Amino acid sequence: MNLRTVFTTMVVLIVALVGTVWLGRGNGDLESPQPARPVASPDDDRPKIAEKGPYPKAVVDESLYNFGEMAVGQSLSHKFILKNEGEVPLEVKKGNTTCKCTLSEMKDNSVAPGKSIEIELTWTPKSAQEHFGQTATIFTNDPKNQELKLQIEGTANTLITFSGGMMGTASWSLPTMSSDKPVSYQGSMHTKYLDEFKITAIESDRSGLKASFKPLTPEELKEADAKSGYSIEVTADPTKFPLGGFSEHLTVKTDIPNDLSAEAHDHPEGHDHKHEHPAENRTFVIQVSGNHTGPIRIVPTFGVHWNPQSMVLNLGEFSAQKGKEVVLSMFVEGTEQPLEIVDQEISPDFLKFELKKDDSFQSKTKQRYVLKFAVPPGPPVSFGRTNLAKVKLQTNHPNAKEIEFRVQFISLKP
Structure with a gap:
């Protein structure tokens, strides 16, 4: 037997041995096929989509409403109109919201063909924001509009603005007190959101610090881009201040309610003063600083x-x-x-x-x-x-x- 024949025989034997070992492993070492996971079904609470038509048709003319400017603490609302232009009843359910969302009354959460409902979104900003946006999700059984996104947006500003202040906080500086003559500072507080408001009192813990006020004139309101406001004159008596720098506070009491309800403010320019809890009305603080050099x-x-x-x-x-x-x-x-x-x-x-x-x-x-x-x-x-x-x-x-x-x-x- 020549060398070539021996080599060929050995290769055949090795291949046969490897094949035998592999077959001997059996099916136990093979991964059994896993059953396919069922597709997650939609939430049981959501309206069910019919397998075949006819279908309802959910239509909202505008899904985004801009309030424009509004005041911090002021509640504004907008009503979206949702109409069913389909051939069968439209089932509706409220989903997640980032604001208050109210659906008008309807029978069995259903809107008949050709009928419509109101969806009211209400927002009360808690702080000043250059831009805010809030969203409400509405689930339906319209296969083309299973989730409707309704949005409101706008700008939230401080309700009351002070001259010499930022973000609704007043910080006024009196002229230097170098003699026994009183010194004064003329400031103002105003708003572009309220047709009117009243200052009921201005109080100070420092006996030598007084304040008087009067309504801003039409010309002054126009210059301040305000609807209502007051001019405030602060006067300090040097004989009742120690020498050196000082920082005092004036508390301005008003008839503005703490709760600016949506009913009283259906529009940023609306205001209603019919409130029954004066103890819950808003107060504002003016920080008054100065320096008494005296003699x-x-x-x-x-x-x-x-x-x-x-x-x-x-x-x-x-x-x-x-x-x-x-x-x-x-x-x-x-x-x-x-x-x-x-x-x-x-x-x-x-x-x-x-x-x-x-x-x-x-x-x-x-x-x-x-x-x-x-x-x-x-x-x-x-x-x-x-x-x-x-x-x-x-x-x-x-x-x-x-x-x-x-x-x-x-x-x-x-």
Whole structure:
């Protein structure tokens, strides 16, 4: 037997052996075919689609309605008309919604051929939005319109706008109070959504802060692009304010109900004042800030950080082991008598304060005093923006009876 014949015989034997092993595996190692999963059926609650016609025909002239501009807290509604132009009754069911959706009454959720129903969508924005959109889904048994998407959209603005304010919040700044004469600020509050509203009162916890108001003139309303509003004059009496910066609040009470119901506002320009719960009416807050310099002027020495608007002295960071001391100059006008401290309140009590008259200073209208603030060596401590140290003085000056210094610092471990 030659070499070629031997080689051929061996190849045949190997192939036969492999085939035998493979056949011996049996069907147990083969994956049995899995049964096909049934196609998910639609929700049982949805109207059933007939297997053959005739069919209903769901028609909505417009599926999108734009409210335009509306106010935060105001409820507006729009009624979509759904008509059945088919040959058999149209079955209707409400699906998911992102707003309030109401279907008009119908028998057995069915709309007869040639008849129609109203679908009312209502939305009450909770915050100002440049653009909002809400959707309601309506299921039907129309095979071509099994899901109808109805949409409402628009822009939500703050109901009341203040001059000098943003997003309905008023922040007014009074002129600097440098003498004992009252200072005033003229502002306004108005709306483009209400035909009218009333300010019932303006209140303040600060006795020296008063406010008066009167309706805006037609010319002023036109300039503000408003339908109704008021001019508000805020007046501050310097004799009843401590020296330094201040921030006070005015509470404006109105007859505007907290709940701007859809019935009272079928349109952004509609308003109804027939409400029976004045305690639930809206109030607004005006933040009034200013600076009372009075007859006192503080001049810091080089390297000392002093804010005259807030009367805050910032000592910065320093070693608790060494402590820190700074000196400022205080010039006083409006009295010929030396400035005396009638009473003082210092917090924390380890903070040291000293006031000394500079007898060498020559002026016919002013007096100069040296102010010294010191934090003695001690344990590390921090007095930041939220817990400033304070030096509150009661003086004999007729126009500076109360002076309050605030001190910020952080003493660190060495």
